[in-house]
Amino acid sequence: MPRVGVLALQGDVREHEAAFVELGVDVRRVRTAAHLDDVDALVIPGGESTAIAHLLDTSGLRSEIGTRLGSGLAIFGTCAGLILVARDVLDGRVDQWSFGVLDVSVRRNGYGRQIASFETELEVHGVGNVHGVFIRAPKIEAIGDDVVVLASHDHGGGTHPVLVRQGRVWGCSFHPELTNDRRVQRLFVESI
Amino acid sequence: MSSASDSSFTGSTLVKRGLADMLRGGVIMDVVNPEQAKIAEDAGAVAVMALERVPADIRRDGGVARMSDPEMIQEIQATVTIPVMAKARIGHFAEAQILQALNVDYIDESEVLTPADEENHIDKWAFTVPFVCGATNLGEALRRIGEGACMIRSKGEAGTGNVVEAVRHLRTINAQMRRLHSADASELYALAKDLQAPLPLVREVAELGHLPVPMFCAGGISTPADASLVLQLGAEAVFVGSGIFKSDDPVRMARAIVEATTHFEDAGVVAKVSTGLGAAMKGFETASLETRLAERGW
Numbered sequence: 001m002p003r004v005g006v007l008a009l010q011g012d013v014r015e016h017e018a019a020f021v022e023l024g025v026d027v028r029r030v031r032t033a034a035h036l037d038d039v040d041a042l043v044i045p046g047g048e049s050t051a052i053a054h055l056l057d058t059s060g061l062r063s064e065i066g067t068r069l070g071s072g073l074a075i076f077g078t079c080a081g082l083i084l085v086a087r088d089v090l091d092g093r094v095d096q097w098s099f100g101v102l103d104v105s106v107r108r109n110g111y112g113r114q115i116a117s118f119e120t121e122l123e124v125h126g127v128g129n130v131h132g133v134f135i136r137a138p139k140i141e142a143i144g145d146d147v148v149v150l151a152s153h154d155h156g157g158g159t160h161p162v163l164v165r166q167g168r169v170w171g172c173s174f175h176p177e178l179t180n181d182r183r184v185q186r187l188f189v190e191s192i
Numbered sequence: 193m194s195s196a197s198d199s200s201f202t203g204s205t206l207v208k209r210g211l212a213d214m215l216r217g218g219v220i221m222d223v224v225n226p227e228q229a230k231i232a233e234d235a236g237a238v239a240v241m242a243l244e245r246v247p248a249d250i251r252r253d254g255g256v257a258r259m260s261d262p263e264m265i266q267e268i269q270a271t272v273t274i275p276v277m278a279k280a281r282i283g284h285f286a287e288a289q290i291l292q293a294l295n296v297d298y299i300d301e302s303e304v305l306t307p308a309d310e311e312n313h314i315d316k317w318a319f320t321v322p323f324v325c326g327a328t329n330l331g332e333a334l335r336r337i338g339e340g341a342c343m344i345r346s347k348g349e350a351g352t353g354n355v356v357e358a359v360r361h362l363r364t365i366n367a368q369m370r371r372l373h374s375a376d377a378s379e380l381y382a383l384a385k386d387l388q389a390p391l392p393l394v395r396e397v398a399e400l401g402h403l404p405v406p407m408f409c410a411g412g413i414s415t416p417a418d419a420s421l422v423l424q425l426g427a428e429a430v431f432v433g434s435g436i437f438k439s440d441d442p443v444r445m446a447r448a449i450v451e452a453t454t455h456f457e458d459a460g461v462v463a464k465v466s467t468g469l470g471a472a473m474k475g476f477e478t479a480s481l482e483t484r485l486a487e488r489g490w
Contacts, residue, residue: 009454010217010238012210031455046214047238048274054236055454058447079214093233093273108273114297115320117207120200135210136275136297155200178210 002074002192005030005039009055011047011080015177019185033064041074041168041192044081046135046175049108050093052080069101074168074192076185082106082171083138090141102169103144104161110139111155111173122174124151124163127183132162132174140164140173150187168192205342208322211275211297212343212406215239215429219419219450220408222246222433225264226271232436235446239275239297241431242268247304247351247411248434248473251483257305259287262294269295277324282489283309285318292321298343299323301336303488304350304433313489316340326410328361328486330368331387334397337405338390344403346427347486348411351434353475355412355421357486362409362425373401411486414439414472416452416465423456440470 001024006016008029020027020043030036042065044052056062065073077085084098088105111118111134122132132153140161143149151163162173163184168191176184218238223229229240244260245253259280269276275297280287282301287308291299301314303326316323317340326347327333333344346365348358368387375383375398384394396404409427413419414435422430432449439445448465455461 008217012213012216014216015213031458047216048214048218050233050274051218051236051238051450054234054450058236058451059454091273113295114207114211114275114322115292115295116202117211118200118202119204119206133206133210135207135214175210178206178213 001025002040002189003028003038004041004043004189004192005036006043007045007052007061007081009047009059009061010051011045012175012177013045016043016045016078019177019182020189023182023186023189025189030061031059033060036061036064036068039073041076041188042068044075044077044084046079046081046177049080049083050096053084053097056084066099069099072168074170074188075101076170076172076188077102078172078175078177079135079137082140082173083108085169085171087144088142102164102166102171103147104140104164104171105142106138106171107141108138109136110141111137118155120153120155122151122153122162124184124187126150127187130176130181130184131179133178134174137173140171165191203320208342209405211322212324215275215408216406217454218429219446219453220277220429220431221436221446222431223268224437226267228437228442229268229272231443232446233272233274235443236450237274237446238429239277240268240272241277241279241300241433242296243279246434246437247485248353248438249351250304251351259284259290259305262290265291265294265296279305280314281305282307283312283314285314288314288319288323292319296321301325301341303347303485307488313339324408326486326489327365329364329387330372330397331389332489333365333403333407334387334389334393337393337403341405343406343408345408345410345431348409348413349481350411350485352412352481353414353435353438353473354477355414355418358409358412358422359425361486362422362427365407366426369397369402372398413449414475416448416462416469419449419452420456420459420462423453429453434473438473444469445472
């Protein structure tokens with residue numbers, strides 16, 4: 001079993017941690033560069049991407065994660081985490097940075113403000129029907145050729161990917177950790 | 193692989209409580225204009241609370257404190273990408289309807305403003321936008337959750353720069369939750385009566401050992417050490433009102449409180465960010481106050 005780190009700077013860290021613990025995975029919280037040493041994969045949780053980005057900078061984790069990404073660290077980025085791995089961020093702050101390791105273009109709050117946050121049914125490739133919880137979710141507007149789409153959703157105005165992977169980097173617009181279904185995380189763990 | 197949007201729905205308890213979950217481990221800062229909102233976002237705030245006067249000024253000025261001017265809220269929404277919250281008076285559901293129409297991300301039914309109804313709080317189930325409410329004890333927290341609140345903030349004494357009331361109320365709520373968690377099922381009826389709280393919510397806390405919604409802390413937090421203290425006492429995030437923009441160096445204070453909130457268990461980090469910060473807000477002894485805001489709401 002791989003060892004999975006959950007970035008624990010801000011956000012719904014506890015739910016992500018609990019999901020992987022249920023799968024029998026060795027999980028640890030990552031708050032400093034040293035915590036990253038022996039993990040095979042890193043989960044970047046839901047939260048506020050600007051706050052997490054700020055804390056990645058001040059904790060020294062930004063450069064450390066960048067280095068580890070170069071040597072094959074697997075990533076599961078949910079919501080804010082998706083924004084932080086995306087190549088291109090639309091409607092972000094002018095100084096918004098990201099690791100840029102997932103070849104997608106995402107629009108921050110692309111599905112609207114909180115009043116538009118929603119639940120829906122999704123069909124995830126290799127898993128089946130999954131309940132999707134979208135909270136001020138980022139919308140994937142465009143993807144590169146190497147990106148595999150595992151689930152899409154039409155929220156009016158066309159179909160957009162909501163779960164994608166490019167090799168070892170996964171990005172998810174919704175929050176699988178907020179339901180009791182662990183099949184999406186299991187798919188990720190099996191891919192590490 | 194695509195799914196139709198006709199199976200979608202908004203305003204569920206899960207998405208309302210879910211946004212509160214996303215704010216955990218963060219700092220929500222009171223701001224009175226777009227410039228302050230920008231400073232807050234730059235410093236790593238997870239959300240801002242848009243209001244016309246910070247509590248210290250409401251306390252100084254007196255008079256009736258109401259919902260903010262929509263124009264000011266919209267200017268702040270246009271300035272930052274993080275969630276924008278705003279306050280409605282206790283029981284003033286028309287102010288809350290306006291805030292929902294303005295698309296604010298969270299509504300704070302707040303004792304910092306002058307209450308509009310001395311008997312009833314807002315029926316928060318009637319709204320799509322989620323609510324946060326204050327509480328001084330577990331019964332008050334569960335009554336608010338019963339009315340539909342999706343986040344609880346323990347009350348401090350807002351605008352004082354004094355953390356003593358926040359600590360008192362957090363400790364009270366924690367002690368009451370521990371009592372429920374260790375109680376025999378047959379004791380819960382009497383405990384619910386004592387707490388004046390709905391029995392199903394009392395049972396839920398007894399089983400979980402914590403509230404069914406995130407519990408944040410507000411009121412009187414004005415230093416990184418204060419933030420670390422209340423997080424160690426079980427708060428999951430902090431609201432900082434007057435503490436940032438009434439300090440000597442708001443930019444540094446904001447950044448320092450954000451760092452201390454994330455690394456609250458690491459005294460080395462809290463010490464580092466506390467060093468050379470300049471003066472925190474002056475503050476008040478709560479015993480000398482004429483108006484106790486925390487006593488509003490019931």
